Amino acid sequence: MVMFAVAPEGLTSPRPNTPRTPTPTPLTTLGNLCVDIVLNVPKLPPPDVHDRKAYMDRLSASPPDKQYWEAGGNCNMAIAAARLGLHCIAIGHVGNEVYGQFLVDVLHDEGIGMVGMCENTNVESASASYETLLCWVLVDSLQRHGFCSRADFSKDPAFSWMSKLSEQVKTAIKQSKILFCNGYGFDELPPGVIVSAVEYAVEVGTALFFDPGPRGKSLSAGTPEERGALSQLLRMSDVLLLTSDEAESLTGIENPISAGQELLKQGVHTKWVIVKMGPRGSILITRSSISCAPAFKVNVIDTVGCGDSFVAAIAYGFIHNMPAVNTLAIANAVGGATAMGCGAGRNVATLEKVIELMKASNLNEDDEFLDELLDENLDVQAIKSLSKLVINGSENQPNCVSLQKVVSELLPKLKLTQLQKKVPC
Known part of the structure; x- marks a missing residue:
């Protein structure tokens, strides 16, 4: 079936004698x-x-x-x-x-x-x-x-x-x-x-994104076929997305940054490990850097679909080669905008809500929590964190990236998409 x-671009049959390269x-x-x-x-x-x-x-x-x-x-x-x-x-x-x-x-x-x-x-x-x-x-x-x-x-x-x-x-x-x-x-x-x-x-x-979700734990204790498939996905994915609990379950490491670094070591193609922490924001870990972004403050109505929406925005940042902190910022905004609605599916974040949330720029910053995460001896070259304040970090402390700067870079892209969607085909 x-x-x-x-009809997806590149999957429809072109007119006879008019070959073209699929988009x-x-x-x-x-x-x-x-x-x-x-x-x-x-x-x-x-x-x-x-x-x-x-x-x-x-x-x-x-x-x-x-x-x-x-x-x-x-x-x-x-x-x-x-x-x-x-x-x-x-x-x-x-x-x-x-x-x-x-x-x-x-x-x-x-x-x-x-x-x-x-x-x-x-x-x-x-x-x-x-x-x-x-x-x-x-x-x-x-x-x-x-x-x-x-x-x-x-x-x-x-x-x-x-x-x-x-x-x-x-x-x-x-x-x-x-x-x-x-x-x-x-x-x-x-x-x-x-x-x-x-x-x-x-x-x-084709880049592979994998989010094991709650099934990661049961798959790791499942049939040989399930365990083998899970191992293949964890090793071969370019981007892994997990909650802090899921990262700990798969690695046995409590600190989400250290757990992410372990998943990077085990990976063959893994470029990013992203840890979702709900109201505390998210972290993007590479082999040479750590990027952190607090969540946006929102009136949470329903969290169903927030993680899925978050992943969509990570894909957006990956495809557009955006800086890691910018990618996390838009992902947190899209996830937060979904939480403001009721349910998932057609109720996930609209572009209008995402733009509204980014304009408000109200971060749920928790410096004490971030300091605890970074307290361990983390072998990385760069640590960056999204913040309303701009501070140059010392060793094992983050350099703060201005929220205003990130928003000023993201909003024109989102508004252009918004305009394009309003123009009739």
């Missing part, structure tokens, strides 16, 4: 396409797996109104990236039912192309294993979240019948500057298929 929500697609996501069903519930699902399965079956028995549906998974990242002006392709599988059509329509409306995973399969399109993956996003009265999907109740990936990459998928990867994978992709795709995509991306020179 091959579908295009928007590279900045960003392609692999797998993790799902429809979120967002419901308010009196209490979250029970912890027992059998009780949770029964709970989900009761929910599924009466499909909720379409007003509760939302694009989820890697759609969050692709939508946020598209709103920043990046040309995005989503590689994945959706079924032929109403949920699949909904997802394709949302991607189309956001200007995102889609390529189906497989050309041929023996699985009947009416089979449950062929259906679009649903994720029930349950929110209780205290705004706590619970998640469940059919992938939670099977040892095999939801689309375990997939065995190889189609030629269309390979073409999409080859024509992309970045291939993004995350740990939730293992809920849908067999490890062998993910490894094939990784190896092909490396072969054709």
Whole structure:
């Protein structure tokens, strides 16, 4: 099955006798396409797996109104990236039912192309294993979240019948500057298929981004195939993105900077390790430098989709060869703007909200926390930190980069994208 929500540049057939060089697609996501069903519930699902399965079956028995549906998974990242002006392709599988059509329509409306995973399969399109993956996003009265999907109740990936990459998928990867994978992709795709995509991306020179997410811990204790695929992703990725807890889980090192440096040592192609720290901001670690950026102060409504939005802006900075501190600043702004809304999918940060947040320039600076992180003997040549103040650092202390300077460099780019989006095609 091959579908295009928007015909991607370079993947459509040119007119006869008019050969042209395909235009590279900045960003392609692999797998993790799902429809979120967002419901308010009196209490979250029970912890027992059998009780949770029964709970989900009761929910599924009466499909909720379409007003509760939302694009989820890697759609969050692709939508946020598209709103920043990046040309995005989503590689994945959706079924032929109403949920699949909904997802394709949302991607189309956001200007995102889609390529189906497989050309041929023996699985009947009416089979449950062929259906679009649903994720029930349950929110209780205290705004706590619970998640469940059919992938939670099977040892095999939801689309375990997939065995190889189609030629269309390979073409999409080859024509992309970045291939993004995350740990939730293992809920849908067999490890062998993910490894094939990784190896092909490396072969054709497409940069690989990987965010293991909470699945990193379970994958590291999973099947030999899962452990091997996780190891391959950690070693071969150009950019790794983790929370501080996830970095500690994978390395056994508590300090997020030291953990990032260890992941760099283990990597073959790794250029950046980025540690996300929520309201405390983010850190970008290279082999020779550390860059830190506090988060922007926002009125947090919902944190779902913030991490995905953050990654989209990191990709934006990577593609445009922006300085590390500038990249972190825009990523924190995009993640913060998403937190100001309710839910993910089409509710992720708009360009207008990002610009508004950057203009306000209200940082949540915590010098004491930063000093604690940098207190260890860190073997780096340069340490930089985004700040409202500009101070030249001493040994193992950061040189402060002016927030005003960074904002003055970012805003013209964002405003130009905003103008381009308003001009009718």
